Amino acid sequence: MGKQLKSLVLAGTAVSAGFYLWQQLQGHTEMDHTTFVKKYGPWAIVTGAAREEGLGYGFARQLAGHHINLVLVDIRADELEARAQELRERYHVNVKPVVLDLGRPDFLPQLTAVTDDLEIGLLVCNHMLLDESTPTILDMDLATHHAMIDVNARGYTTLVHTYGRKMVAQGHGGILLVSSQAGLHGTPYTGAYSANKAFQLMLGESLWYELRQSNVDVLVLTPGLTRTQGDNLDNYPPILLMDVEPVVRETLANLGRQHLVVPGPINKLIHFATTHLMSREKAIISTGDLMARGLSK
Numbered sequence: 001m002g003k004q005l006k007s008l009v010l011a012g013t014a015v016s017a018g019f020y021l022w023q024q025l026q027g028h029t030e031m032d033h034t035t036f037v038k039k040y041g042p043w044a045i046v047t048g049a050a051r052e053e054g055l056g057y058g059f060a061r062q063l064a065g066h067h068i069n070l071v072l073v074d075i076r077a078d079e080l081e082a083r084a085q086e087l088r089e090r091y092h093v094n095v096k097p098v099v100l101d102l103g104r105p106d107f108l109p110q111l112t113a114v115t116d117d118l119e120i121g122l123l124v125c126n127h128m129l130l131d132e133s134t135p136t137i138l139d140m141d142l143a144t145h146h147a148m149i150d151v152n153a154r155g156y157t158t159l160v161h162t163y164g165r166k167m168v169a170q171g172h173g174g175i176l177l178v179s180s181q182a183g184l185h186g187t188p189y190t191g192a193y194s195a196n197k198a199f200q201l202m203l204g205e206s207l208w209y210e211l212r213q214s215n216v217d218v219l220v221l222t223p224g225l226t227r228t229q230g231d232n233l234d235n236y237p238p239i240l241l242m243d244v245e246p247v248v249r250e251t252l253a254n255l256g257r258q259h260l261v262v263p264g265p266i267n268k269l270i271h272f273a274t275t276h277l278m279s280r281e282k283a284i285i286s287t288g289d290l291m292a293r294g295l296s297k
């Protein structure tokens with residue numbers, strides 16, 4: 001391991017240890033199942049939950065482990081049905097898979113037809129569309145830009161608005177928006193995605209404030225690189241990659257406690273460095289250089 005990498009690990013561990021101690025001083029303890037279900041159950045919606053390796057399925061697994069029933073939404077029909085069956089068999093919860101294109105302007109009635117009779121205590125907005133060939137902003141065709149806005153911005157807004165209102169009316173609930181470190185500042189070679197993720201972050205943070213007195217908790221998750229995409233991330237330094245389980249665990253543990261989760265020590269350290277130790281311009285340049293390396297540009 002290089003000297004720089006070692007310092008990064010040490011500093012990251014120190015940040016994490018400090019954060020852990022701070023949480024202990026605040027009296028941070030994990031919520032028990034009964035309290036969790038009372039607040040965020042008996043049903044949760046998780047979007048983008050079809051891929052076995054994905055964060056959405058990770059959320060679904062841990063929520064099922066809390067005995068919460070699930071409405072799983074994704075555009076991938078076969079995989080979604082397979083995930084639903086796995087969860088039913090392993091956790092003995094009710095699971096309703098809903099195959100939907102969340103980029104369509106008229107998707108809502110199809111979803112509410114399934115959820116109208118259910119008490120939805122948690123919404124996890126996790127689905128995303130991106131162009132895997134990672135073109136620059138101007139090289140990406142306009143139709144893809146617009147499709148991404150429909151899925152990543154319009155889709156999130158529709159879900160948050162609809163289920164947020166229901167939760168306020170029922171007097172409890174949680175809304176979790178899965179944004180990204182890419183939403184914290186400009187991220188070259190994935191600029192449209194970065195802009196969509198910034199939209200989700202701002203929507204969630206503002207809503208968090210607006211719902212503070214309502215017993216509806218809002219939390220934005222900004223993961224860094226997470227092992228969900230096979231070998232697509234192989235060119236990045238492995239130390240930057242997190243597994244799905246700890247990302248999901250840290251996020252659910254902070255629901256109702258924070259408005260933003262930057263998961264894991266390394267992501268926390270990078271977040272601290274890019275917001276406190278360097279100018280915004282430098283942060284964008286460093287991120288662009290890292291992306292160029294990771295994407296072999």
Ligand SMILES: NC(=O)c1ccc[n+]([C@@H]2O[C@H](COP(=O)([O-])OP(=O)(O)OC[C@H]3O[C@@H](n4cnc5c(N)ncnc54)[C@H](OP(=O)(O)O)[C@@H]3O)[C@@H](O)[C@H]2O)c1
Nearest residue numbers: 048051054055074075101102103126127128180225226228
């Ligand atoms: N993995 C990372 O390194 C990372 C880092 C930061 C943030 N995140 C965020 O974490 C979340 C989950 O990412 P992931 O890596 O776990 O990805 P993932 O498993 O690919 O999850 C996204 C799911 O959304 C589906 N989807 C796409 N368009 C849709 C549409 N119009 N309607 C319904 N579903 C649609 C995708 O289907 P298709 O695959 O067929 O498009 C996919 O199944 C995303 O919001 C992502 O931005 C991930």
